Amino acid sequence: MAERGLSLLVHDLRTGRLTRRQAVSRLIALGMSASGISAVLAGAAPRAARAAAGGRGASGVLKLLFWQAPTILNPHVAQGTKDYLASRVCCEPLLTVDEAGNFTPVLAANVPSRANGQVAADGRSVTYKLKPGVKWADGRPFTADDVVFTYQFVANKETGATTYSTYANVAKVEPVDPLTVKITFKAPTPAWYLPFVGGNGMIVPRHALDAYVGSNARNAPFNLKAFGTGPYVVDSFRPGDLVVYSINPNYREPNKPAFSQLQIKGGGDAVSAARAVFETGEYDYSWNLQVEWPVLQHMIAEGKGQLITGAGGGVEQIYCNMTDPNKEVDGQRSSVKAPHPFLTDVKVRQALALAVDRQTIAQQLYGLEGDATANVLTTPTSLASKNTKMVHDVAKANQLLDEAGWQRGPDGIRQKGGVKMQVTYQTSVNSLRQKEQEIVKAGWGQIGVGTTLKSVDAGVFFSSSPGNNDTYAHFYTDVEMFTSTFDSPFPAAYMGRFYSGDPAKDLAQKENNWAGLNICRWVDKQYNALYEQAQAELDPKKGADLWIKMNDRVVDQAVSIPLIDRKSVDAHSNSLDVGKNLSPFDVGTRNIADWRRKA
Amino acid sequence: MTGYIARRLLASVPTLVLISMVVFGILALAPGDPLGQFAANPDVPPEVRMNIRHQLGLDQPIPVRYVKWSTAFLHGDWGYSFASRVPVDRLILQRLPTDLWVVGSSYLVAVALAVPIGVLSAVKQYSVFDQIATTFAFIGFSLPTFFTGLLFIIVFSVRLRWLPFIYNVQVTDPLGMIKQAVMPVGVLALFNSASLMRYVRSSMLDHVGQDYVRTARAKGVVQRKVIVRHVLRNSLIPVVTLLALGLPAVFVGAVITEQIFRVPGIGSLLIASIQNSDTPVVMAITFVYAILVVLFNIVADVLYGLLDPRIRYG
Numbered sequence: 001m002a003e004r005g006l007s008l009l010v011h012d013l014r015t016g017r018l019t020r021r022q023a024v025s026r027l028i029a030l031g032m033s034a035s036g037i038s039a040v041l042a043g044a045a046p047r048a049a050r051a052a053a054g055g056r057g058a059s060g061v062l063k064l065l066f067w068q069a070p071t072i073l074n075p076h077v078a079q080g081t082k083d084y085l086a087s088r089v090c091c092e093p094l095l096t097v098d099e100a101g102n103f104t105p106v107l108a109a110n111v112p113s114r115a116n117g118q119v120a121a122d123g124r125s126v127t128y129k130l131k132p133g134v135k136w137a138d139g140r141p142f143t144a145d146d147v148v149f150t151y152q153f154v155a156n157k158e159t160g161a162t163t164y165s166t167y168a169n170v171a172k173v174e175p176v177d178p179l180t181v182k183i184t185f186k187a188p189t190p191a192w193y194l195p196f197v198g199g200n201g202m203i204v205p206r207h208a209l210d211a212y213v214g215s216n217a218r219n220a221p222f223n224l225k226a227f228g229t230g231p232y233v234v235d236s237f238r239p240g241d242l243v244v245y246s247i248n249p250n251y252r253e254p255n256k257p258a259f260s261q262l263q264i265k266g267g268g269d270a271v272s273a274a275r276a277v278f279e280t281g282e283y284d285y286s287w288n289l290q291v292e293w294p295v296l297q298h299m300i301a302e303g304k305g306q307l308i309t310g311a312g313g314g315v316e317q318i319y320c321n322m323t324d325p326n327k328e329v330d331g332q333r334s335s336v337k338a339p340h341p342f343l344t345d346v347k348v349r350q351a352l353a354l355a356v357d358r359q360t361i362a363q364q365l366y367g368l369e370g371d372a373t374a375n376v377l378t379t380p381t382s383l384a385s386k387n388t389k390m391v392h393d394v395a396k397a398n399q400l401l402d403e404a405g406w407q408r409g410p411d412g413i414r415q416k417g418g419v420k421m422q423v424t425y426q427t428s429v430n431s432l433r434q435k436e437q438e439i440v441k442a443g444w445g446q447i448g449v450g451t452t453l454k455s456v457d458a459g460v461f462f463s464s465s466p467g468n469n470d471t472y473a474h475f476y477t478d479v480e481m482f483t484s485t486f487d488s489p490f491p492a493a494y495m496g497r498f499y500s501g502d503p504a505k506d507l508a509q510k511e512n513n514w515a516g517l518n519i520c521r522w523v524d525k526q527y528n529a530l531y532e533q534a535q536a537e538l539d540p541k542k543g544a545d546l547w548i549k550m551n552d553r554v555v556d557q558a559v560s561i562p563l564i565d566r567k568s569v570d571a572h573s574n575s576l577d578v579g580k581n582l583s584p585f586d587v588g589t590r591n592i593a594d595w596r597r598k599a
Numbered sequence: 600m601t602g603y604i605a606r607r608l609l610a611s612v613p614t615l616v617l618i619s620m621v622v623f624g625i626l627a628l629a630p631g632d633p634l635g636q637f638a639a640n641p642d643v644p645p646e647v648r649m650n651i652r653h654q655l656g657l658d659q660p661i662p663v664r665y666v667k668w669s670t671a672f673l674h675g676d677w678g679y680s681f682a683s684r685v686p687v688d689r690l691i692l693q694r695l696p697t698d699l700w701v702v703g704s705s706y707l708v709a710v711a712l713a714v715p716i717g718v719l720s721a722v723k724q725y726s727v728f729d730q731i732a733t734t735f736a737f738i739g740f741s742l743p744t745f746f747t748g749l750l751f752i753i754v755f756s757v758r759l760r761w762l763p764f765i766y767n768v769q770v771t772d773p774l775g776m777i778k779q780a781v782m783p784v785g786v787l788a789l790f791n792s793a794s795l796m797r798y799v800r801s802s803m804l805d806h807v808g809q810d811y812v813r814t815a816r817a818k819g820v821v822q823r824k825v826i827v828r829h830v831l832r833n834s835l836i837p838v839v840t841l842l843a844l845g846l847p848a849v850f851v852g853a854v855i856t857e858q859i860f861r862v863p864g865i866g867s868l869l870i871a872s873i874q875n876s877d878t879p880v881v882m883a884i885t886f887v888y889a890i891l892v893v894l895f896n897i898v899a900d901v902l903y904g905l906l907d908p909r910i911r912y913g
Contacts, residue, residue: 065765069871071682079682160651215654218684238693239683240871241863242768263769267871268861272752272764279757282765459874464648515648 057247057260059597062576064589065283067273069240069266073226074209075202076154076161077217081587084199085287086243086264088589090137091228093201094128094147095193096586099311101380101489103193107131107142107203107229109179112192123188123538128196130179135250136205137227144175147196149206151183158214163200165493170195188536190543191490198586200487204228231257231593241267251593258596271295277305277571285578286571287588292432293367296569305573309368312379312584313566314485316370318356318425318440320349320559322521325424325476332510333469333476336503336521341419343478347404348421349558352479354397355443358390358563361436366564373565377551379584380489385548388555397447406448414448423478426454426470428461433481436563440481466513473514475521483566486584491547492535498522498554499531522559574598603912604901611893618889619669619882626878627661655681668882678879680872687883691865697768698864701780701857702849705787710842713792714835717799721807722826732796739793744786748859751782766862783860787853791845798841802834836906843899847891851884 070086071079078084094108103111109129112118118127134142151173154161171186173195183195195201205228212220227233229252232245245262265283270290276283278299289296289307300307320343321334329335342348358372374390377383406414406421414421425440427433434455441451454477456470461482469476486494500506500523507523508516527550534546554560570588572578577598581591652658656667671678677687720729756764763779770776806812807830815825852866861867865884872880904910 071680072684157646157650160647160654162647164647218654218679223684238768238863239680239685239690240868241694244769263767265765265767265861267863267867268765268858272859272861275752275757276765280760280764282763459876463876513649 056255056257059258059260061261061263062259062285062595063283064262064264064285064287065273065276066264066266066287067268067270068288070237070243070264071239072223073234073237073243074204074217074220074223075199076150076163076204077159077223078162081199081288082266084587085589087202087226087228088199088230088587089232089245089262089264089592090226090230090234090248091202091204092230093198093203093586094130094196095198095201096583096590097193097198097489098580098583099379099381099585101382103197105131107134119192121538123185123190123192123536125182125184126192127176127180127182130181131252132179134229134252136207136229137233137248137250139250140205140207141178142203142205142229143178144181145178146203146206147181148173148175149210150203151195153204153209153213153217156214159217160215161217166200166488167195188538190536190538190540191488191492194488194490198488198583202228232262235261241265253593256593262592274299274571277573278302279304281305281573284573284576289369289569289571290430290432292435293365293369296369297367303574305571307368308570308572308578308582309567310570310582310584310588311381311565311567312486313370313568314483315373315376315378315562316436316481316483316564316566317376318352318479318481318561318563319475319520320352320561321475321478321480322523322559325478330510334474334521336507336509340478342406342416342421345404346557347400348406349561351397351400351404351447352444352449353558353561354391354393354400355447355449356440356561356563357392357443359392361439362564364439365432365435366566368567369569370564370566373562374555375551375565376554376560376562377491377495377547378565379486383491383544383547383551385551385555387548387552394443394446401447408448411450412445412448413450420450421448422450422452424452424454425479425481426456426461426477427481428458429455430458436481464515466510471514473508473516473519475508475519480519481563488585495531495547495550498524498527498550498559500524501528501532520559522557524553524557524559527553600901600904600912603904604897607897607900611897614893615886615889619886620665622885622889623665623668623882624661626881627664629876668879672883672886677883680880681877682872682875687879690868690880691883691887694863694865694868697766697862698850698852698866700776701766701783701862701864702787702852702866704780705784705853706791706845706849708784708788709791709795712788713795714799714838716792717796718803718826718831720796720800721803724804736793736796739789740797742790744790744853744855745859747789748782748786748856751786752859755782764860766860768863783853783856783862786856795838795841799834799838802837803830806830806834836903839906840899840903843895843902847888847895850891851888 068082075087092106095103171184208222235244235246243264273286274289277286279302281304323334324338325334327338362372374388406416409415506518508514537543720732752764755762852864854866857864857867
């Protein structure tokens with residue numbers, strides 16, 4: 001009886017027949033406590049206010065602006081981060097992970113671990129329990145079979161999946177029951193969290209892609225009209241321009257997402273993308289603002305938006321070539337058969353590292369967008385070595401070169417045995433990078449090293465075509481600089497750049513079409529031993545130690561001179577709350593269901 | 600006349616074949632490939648990269664690829680974009696309406712501005728109006744579109760907050776559509792009308808001094824009728840042919856303006872595809888542009904013959 005009376009009162013309040021004051025006095029008369037009254041009033045607030053407080057679709061349109069436009073929406077044949085960002089609002093992985101390496105379940109019911117028995121002690125398998133009651137956007141249930149299918153799709157070499165390496169160590173994926181899936185690995189590994197986690201681990205539906213495994217993968221309609229278990233489905237897609245999403249009616253959280261429509265627009269340049277958020281407020285969120293710091297500062301001062309930075313944007317580093325780029329052997333330069341005249345001497349490399357003024361580069365050019373670093377491996381933060389020190393010591397550098405026997409010639413450039421210490425230094429065309437080059441060149445000039453600067457168009461520098469001499473893999477210069485990015489808390493792929501266990505496969509050369517990861521052509525038995533150990537070491541602490549040792553070895557040997565630990569830099573308008581969305585191992589739209597307008 | 604047209608069309612075929620061969624050759628030999636995005640990403644192993652190249656047909660010799668492309672093109676299959684696997688004709692058709700709306704209307708605005716100003720300039724030669732119009736013409740012509748574009752953005756979007764500066768195809772209400780089209784159309788129209796205005800002016804000046812104009816005036820015809828009915832019609836003949844030659848540019852759009860305002864037209868598609876080495880798209884756009892140029896050249900010549908009774912084609 002009282003309940004019915006209460007619900008009638010709430011109804012009257014909601015429809016406006018009763019004012020709040022009248023309702024409160026009636027509730028007091030009924031003998032309700034203050035907290036009870038406030039609870040009733042909150043629940044009886046007029047529909048609009050209640051919806052704004054957290055109802056699905058109440059907040060209207062959300063607009064995101066990227067300066068690279070998505071071109072394909074299937075996360076496993078995607079071409080770049082922009083495509084992952086666009087597909088991540090529809091598709092979800094089993095777990096997501098932040099920059100410290102902490103996991104949060106998404107489609108999994110919990111995080112597997114040794115403690116709960118889901119991670120096998122022998123490192124050969126991991127079992128995931130899936131969240132019950134999850135549905136695909138078209139209403140069909142999400143089951144372990146879809147996880148199995150995702151693996152089959154990616155593992156098929158004909159598919160040409162760009163996430164292939166992440167699943168390379170998986171032997172099989174089996175459904176134990178509709179809500180449990182077991183992954184077995186080919187070799188025991190500590191990295192049970194490589195497959196199905198983060199940006200590379202999105203699950204795709206079997207019923208949409210079954211007919212498109214293999215060479216037909218690129219023709220699937222799913223690539224242009226993706227849907228998944230995530231909060232949004234694709235409404236319309238204009239490749240290279242705009243993706244429009246509407247709410248997934250079968251999304252598992254009833255009050256989310258807050259926005260009824262999502263638009264992701266792409267194209268143009270980073271500066272105007274920043275302008276759209278900071279100065280005109282036309283867009284709510286902008287991604288990857290590779291804008292020079294002084295320009296960005298000026299825009300932030302307008303006050304319409306906020307800059308957010310996340311760790312793990314990658315490390316900008318200078319790589320030293322162990323081979324001679326000026327000698328041609330067997331139809332290629334930078335051949336493993338032609339060692340470099342002076343960069344093979346560790347003292348020379350260390351001197352070059354000492355003469356680089358990282359702090360100036362960080363402060364003048366990067367500002368909040370990056371920190372000076374002495375480490376090659378910085379993310380996850382638990383693997384960042386504390387054993388290395390950032391040193392800028394020109395006197396010591398000069399001393400090292402003197403000790404190594406390099407005397408200054410009449411033009412100030414050091415020489416020894418008829419060889420002049422003149423380096424060519426290449427990077428991609430990018431005004432910030434060109435400024436970095438100038439600072440480094442000035443530093444090296446102080447120690448008697450002559451530098452010739454070279455810049456190559458980014459589309460060419462980063463291409464993989466074997467016939468082009470200017471790619472980063474050909475490395476036809478003495479040193480080169482670019483950013484290597486992190487993709488997983490297990491840094492095997494990242495640190496693989498210095499590994500040479502199988503020189504014919506690992507060292508970039510003509511015979512393997514310059515596809516080898518080891519572009520420096522550096523062969524170091526100590527590093528190789530550590531790397532192979534880390535691949536098999538199941539104890540996480542011992543494993544972390546090994547990765548740190550590897551980092552220290554690279555830094556000590558100055559094979560790569562790390563400069564800047566870059567942050568991912570995004571911007572959002574003041575009225576948008578995005579929570580903690582950035583992660584180096586997943587993409588910034590991973591928590592888009594939680595984004596909301598601040599009241 | 601029909602014989603002339605037929606001969607011209609026939610002669611254009613070998614021209615177009617040669618154009619297609621040259622463009623294809625240049626694109627195939629150019630450095631860069633669609634897999635550049637994966638280079639700094641250690642996640643894509645060599646076998647997968649090779650596989651993708653094979654699927655896209657990039658590992659075959661250039662003449663084989665050319666023959667495949669040209670036979671497909673003649674059958675109406677323009678190929679698929681490497682990046683998004685969308686059929687190229689669908690990509691182009693998606694962007695054509697926006698292109699026509701922005702670039703097409705800028706062309707119309709340019710004509711609507713240039714003709715009256717040019718006429719007035721010529722009639723009132725060396726007057727204050729003429730000096731001002733000429734000065735603006737030179738300014739409009741010398742300032743590049745990326746400069747005027749940025750200037751407009753800073754003035755109208757950032758400072759005054761009157762207009763949005765990012766073009767959004769989702770906007771369908773007429774006021775919104777006009778608001779977001781004003782700046783790109785303005786930038787383009789300013790640039791195009793400048794040169795057009797000077798051309799109209801000089802064409803008018805050629806005719807205003809002619810004997811038949813003096814006769815008309817002596818006959819007592821009103822000055823306005825003399826100018827509009829007699830002089831303008833005659834001086835518009837070369838202008839019309841010039842416009843016909845300029846029409847193919849509407850298809851390719853205005854690349855720089857589209858980049859600045861993020862208008863999803865065919866120009867920005869062309870640039871993005873060149874940067875991503877998306878060869879099928881670049882080939883399709885370039886070749887359609889070549890066809891349009893050749894075709895409109897013929898149209899311009901025919902139009903000239905139709906409008907000017909002094910010219911007759913055998």
